[in-house]
Amino acid sequence: MTAFLASIVEAYGELRVHKGRILLSLLGVAFSVFALTGVMGGGGMLGGALQQSxxxxxxxxxxxxxxxxGDMGYSYDEHGTMLEEPGGAAEEVAPAEQDAIVLEQLDxxxxxxxxxxxxxxxxIQTxxxxxxxxxxxxDPSYAAMYRMQVAEGRWLTDSDHQRLAPALVVNAPLYEQLGRPELGTETITLYGASxxxxxxxxxxxxxxxADSSTDWGPRAYIAADGLAAVPGVDTSVSTISQYLAWVPPEQGEEVRGHLAQxxxxxxxxxxxxYPTSFSMEQMEVYKVFGYAIGGVAVVILLLGALGLVNISLxxxxYRVREIGIRRSYGATGGRIFFGVLMESVVATVIAGAIGVAAxxxxVKAPFVTDAFTRVGLVDIPPFPVGAVVVGLAAATAVGVLAGxxxxxxxTRIRVIDAIRS
Structure with a gap:
C-alpha cells in the first residue's frame, strides 16, 4: 500500500512538471468524460420523464x-348466437356487496x-x-398510483367522505372557471339533472x-364513498368502473393469478x-434510444483518449534523458513502466472527476430539470449513480490505455540513449 501511494504522489509530482504539455489533452479527456456522463445521466432522466409521463x-x-x-344475463347456443336478452344479473348486485367482495380479497x-x-x-355553478x-x-391511494400531485391545497384523505360538504380536487381549467375560490373554506354548488x-x-x-395532455375539459375528483352525496348520482347501482391494486413488480404475476382465481x-x-401499466423497457424504440446514447458516449470518449495517447507519446x-538517468540509478523496466502508466492514470482520474462534477x-441545473418537468417528469430523481461510476471508470480506463x-x-529506453541525447 505504501508503494502504491508513493507511486501516486510521484505521478502527481511529474504531472506538475509536465502540465504544460498535457494540459490540453487533459481538457479533452475532461470534456469527453463530461459528455459521456452528461449524456448517460441526461438520457436516464429523459427515460424517467417518459416513463413517468x-x-x-x-x-x-x-x-x-x-x-x-358478469354474464349480464346473456345466454348463447353452441354456435355463439345469443338466445336471451340481457337480464341484468350483474346489474342487480348491490354496490356495497361488490365492494366488500373485492376489498376482502385485497385484504x-x-x-x-x-x-x-x-x-x-x-x-357545478360558476x-x-x-x-x-x-x-x-x-380513494386516497389513487394519487400515488397515477403520480398525481396537487399544485395548491391538498389531495383527498380517508375522512373526506364524512364531511357534510363533500371535498373536491379539481383540475386547473375548472378552478379558473370557478373563479379561484378559497381552498377549504369557500363553498360551491353542485346540481343534479333536475x-x-x-x-x-x-x-x-x-x-x-395545468397539464395540456389531460386537461381536455373540467374534471373533479371526490372520495369514492362521498359520491352518494352528489346530486343526480344513482347509488342503487354500482358506479365503480374498476378496482385498482398497486403491488411490487416482482409479485405482479403471482398476485394477479391469485385475484383472477x-x-x-x-x-x-x-x-x-389485468395489468394496466407497462415499462419503457418493453418498448423497442427505448432500447434503440439507449443503444444510440451509449454509442455516442463511447465515440466521444475514444476521441478524447486518442488525443491523450498522441500527447503522451x-x-x-522528450523525456529520454530523464528516463535514461533513472535506468542508470537502477530503476527496473517494471518500475519505469508503472511510473509512466500511473502518471497517465492519475491525470485522467483528476480530469474525469472534474468532468463528472461538471x-x-x-443536469441538475434548474433550467434543465424544468425542461424535463415539461416533458412529463413528476418526481425529480437523483443523478444516476451508474452514470457517475461509468464516467470515473471510463476516465481510469482511458488513463490505462493512453499510458x-x-x-x-x-521501458525500451537505454542509458546509452540518454547519453546520446
Whole structure:
C-alpha cells in the first residue's frame, strides 16, 4: 500500500512538471468524460420523464385493474348466437356487496395500495353559469398510483367522505372557471339533472397543476364513498368502473393469478384482472434510444483518449534523458513502466472527476430539470449513480490505455540513449 501511494504522489509530482504539455489533452479527456456522463445521466432522466409521463395515464408499475364483468344475463347456443336478452344479473348486485367482495380479497393478500374508481357526471355553478363536469370517485391511494400531485391545497384523505360538504380536487381549467375560490373554506354548488331542486354544497380542497395532455375539459375528483352525496348520482347501482391494486413488480404475476382465481366466480359476478401499466423497457424504440446514447458516449470518449495517447507519446520522446538517468540509478523496466502508466492514470482520474462534477452540475441545473418537468417528469430523481461510476471508470480506463503504449516505449529506453541525447 505504501508503494502504491508513493507511486501516486510521484505521478502527481511529474504531472506538475509536465502540465504544460498535457494540459490540453487533459481538457479533452475532461470534456469527453463530461459528455459521456452528461449524456448517460441526461438520457436516464429523459427515460424517467417518459416513463413517468406514461404512468400518469396508465398507472405505476405494476398496477392491476379489477373490473366487474358478469354474464349480464346473456345466454348463447353452441354456435355463439345469443338466445336471451340481457337480464341484468350483474346489474342487480348491490354496490356495497361488490365492494366488500373485492376489498376482502385485497385484504387477504395484504394489499394496502388500492383504490376504487367510479365515474359520474355533475353540474357545478360558476360565475359564468352552470358547467357540466366529469366527476371521478377515488380513494386516497389513487394519487400515488397515477403520480398525481396537487399544485395548491391538498389531495383527498380517508375522512373526506364524512364531511357534510363533500371535498373536491379539481383540475386547473375548472378552478379558473370557478373563479379561484378559497381552498377549504369557500363553498360551491353542485346540481343534479333536475336543476335547483336537486343541489348540494361542496368545497374545493385541492387543485391539480395545468397539464395540456389531460386537461381536455373540467374534471373533479371526490372520495369514492362521498359520491352518494352528489346530486343526480344513482347509488342503487354500482358506479365503480374498476378496482385498482398497486403491488411490487416482482409479485405482479403471482398476485394477479391469485385475484383472477378468487374473483372468477363470486356472488357479485365475475371479475377480470389485468395489468394496466407497462415499462419503457418493453418498448423497442427505448432500447434503440439507449443503444444510440451509449454509442455516442463511447465515440466521444475514444476521441478524447486518442488525443491523450498522441500527447503522451510525444512527451515520452522528450523525456529520454530523464528516463535514461533513472535506468542508470537502477530503476527496473517494471518500475519505469508503472511510473509512466500511473502518471497517465492519475491525470485522467483528476480530469474525469472534474468532468463528472461538471456533468452533474449541468443536469441538475434548474433550467434543465424544468425542461424535463415539461416533458412529463413528476418526481425529480437523483443523478444516476451508474452514470457517475461509468464516467470515473471510463476516465481510469482511458488513463490505462493512453499510458500503456508510452510506458511500454519508455521501458525500451537505454542509458546509452540518454547519453546520446
Amino acid at each position: 406514461m404512468e400518469k395515464s396508465s398507472g405505476r408499475d405494476t398496477l392491476l385493474s379489477i373490473q366487474p364483468m 387477504r393478500l395484504g394489499i394496502t395500495q388500492r383504490s376504487r374508481e367510479a365515474h359520474a357526471f355533475t353540474r 360565475p359564468q353559469g352552470v358547467v357540466g363536469t366529469d366527476l371521478t370517485g377515488v 336543476g335547483a331542486s336537486e343541489s348540494e354544497i361542496a368545497t374545493v380542497v385541492g387543485v391539480l397543476p 378468487r374473483l372468477s366466480s363470486t356472488s357479485a359476478g365475475s371479475f377480470e384482472v 510525444v512527451t515520452v520522446r 456533468a452533474v452540475a449541468l 500503456a503504449l508510452p510506458a511500454l516505449i519508455a
